[in-house]
Amino acid sequence: MSKSFDRYSGMVFFAIGLAFVIESRKITESAYGSNVGPDIFPLGLGLALILLSIRLFYETFKYPKETKMREKLDYKKFVIILISAVLYGLFLETIGYVITTFLFLIVGFQVMERGKWWKSLVIAGGFSYGVYFLFVEILEGTLPGFPVWFS
Known part of the structure; x- marks a missing residue:
C-alpha cells in the first residue's frame, strides 16, 4: 500500500478513462444488426475507470502514514x-x-x-x-x- 503510487495511478487511470470517453464519442453510434452501437462499451469502460480512479485518489487520503517497508x-x-x-x-x-x-x-x-x-x-x-x-x-x-x- 503506497500512497504516492496509488495517487499517481489514480491520475493516470483518470486520464486513460477520459481518453476512452472522448475517443468513444468519435465511433459511430450504430452497428448493422445491433441496437447497441460499438461506442457503448468503450464509453462505459471509460466512465467506470474515471469513477474508480476518483475513488482511488480519494482513498489515498485515508491511508496511514507510510512506512519504508517494501513489498x-x-x-x-x-x-x-x-x-x-x-x-x-x-x-x-x-x-x-x-x-x-x-x-x-x-x-x-x-x-x-x-x-x-x-x-x-x-x-x-x-x-x-x-x-x-x-x-x-x-x-x-x-x-x-x-x-x-x-x-
Whole structure:
C-alpha cells in the first residue's frame, strides 16, 4: 500500500478513462444488426475507470502514514495473468466469449487466491454467461457465441 503510487495511478487511470470517453464519442453510434452501437462499451469502460480512479485518489487520503517497508513484487503471478490474457484474446473468436471468459476468470481467481474452487467456478460461470446473456439477448449486441463443435 503506497500512497504516492496509488495517487499517481489514480491520475493516470483518470486520464486513460477520459481518453476512452472522448475517443468513444468519435465511433459511430450504430452497428448493422445491433441496437447497441460499438461506442457503448468503450464509453462505459471509460466512465467506470474515471469513477474508480476518483475513488482511488480519494482513498489515498485515508491511508496511514507510510512506512519504508517494501513489498516483494510477484512476477510469477504477473506473467501467468499476462499469458492468460494473451491466450484469451487469441481464442476469443475460436472458442467463443462464454468459454474463454470463464477459463480466463478461473485462471485469474486461482492465481490471485488458490483454493475456493466452487466459489471461483460459480462466479466465473455466472459472470461469463450473465454478461453474454445481457449483451446479446437483452441489448441485442453481438459477441462470439459458443463454438460450432459445442452445440
